[in-house]
Amino acid sequence: xxxxxxxxxxxxxxxxxxxxxxxxxxxxxxxxxxxxxxxxxxxxxxxxxxxxxxxxxxxxxxxxxxxxxxxxxxxxxxxxxxxxxxxxxxxxxxxxxxxxxxxxxxxxxxxxxxxxxxxxxxxxxxxxxxxxxxxxxxxxxxxxxxxxxxx
Numbered sequence: 001x002x003x004x005x006x007x008x009x010x011x012x013x014x015x016x017x018x019x020x021x022x023x024x025x026x027x028x029x030x031x032x033x034x035x036x037x038x039x040x041x042x043x044x045x046x047x048x049x050x051x052x053x054x055x056x057x058x059x060x061x062x063x064x065x066x067x068x069x070x071x072x073x074x075x076x077x078x079x080x081x082x083x084x085x086x087x088x089x090x091x092x093x094x095x096x097x098x099x100x101x102x103x104x105x106x107x108x109x110x111x112x113x114x115x116x117x118x119x120x121x122x123x124x125x126x127x128x129x130x131x132x133x134x135x136x137x138x139x140x141x142x143x144x145x146x147x148x149x150x151x
Contacts, residue, residue, distance in 0.1 A: 003074055003106045004107075009097075009104070014058060014059065014060055014097075016057065016058050018057075020050070023057050023064070024057075024063075025043075025047060027064045028064070028067050031084055035082075037082075037117075037119075039148065039149060040149040041148040049069070053069035053070060053071050053072075054069065054070040054074075054078075054105070054107065055068075056070075056098060058094055058098055060089065065086050065089045066085035066086060066089065066098060067083070068099075069082050070107070076110075076112045077112065077113050077114075077115075078108075078113075079116065081117070083095070083098070083099075095121065096124065099124060099125070099127075100128075114130075115133075116130060
């Protein structure tokens with residue numbers, strides 16, 4: 001099975017899938033547009049970002065309850081972003097399970113560097129080995145947090 005093949009994980013009435021056909025793009029957009037990190041993002045941008053990523057949808061029966069994506073070259077690097085679990089499903093361990101499934105994906109073991117930026121759940125990512133980058137002149141960025149609000 002190739003690293004780009006669709007993968008699924010099951011737990012009780014929940015499924016995590018990398019199948020892009022299962023994604024409820026409207027639901028992802030609705031969440032992201034009210035998130036702290038992508039407030040006001042337009043649907044066209046969400047569609048393009050999903051189309052250029054390895055996506056992980058969380059489903060309760062057939063309803064999408066969470067999401068995450070890896071922007072990756074499938075060989076050395078990935079940027080983990082847009083991680084969320086809908087509020088009414090939080091507290092059930094779904095975020096932790098989502099992270100475990102991402103780490104279980106075959107592409108993950110090949111990657112030399114995985115980055116993420118967060119202000120919302122550092123405790124979750126620390127459990128999976130993520131560390132803050134605080135070395136001087138090490139990580140560099142151009143940040144435009146309100147880009148979607150000023151178009």
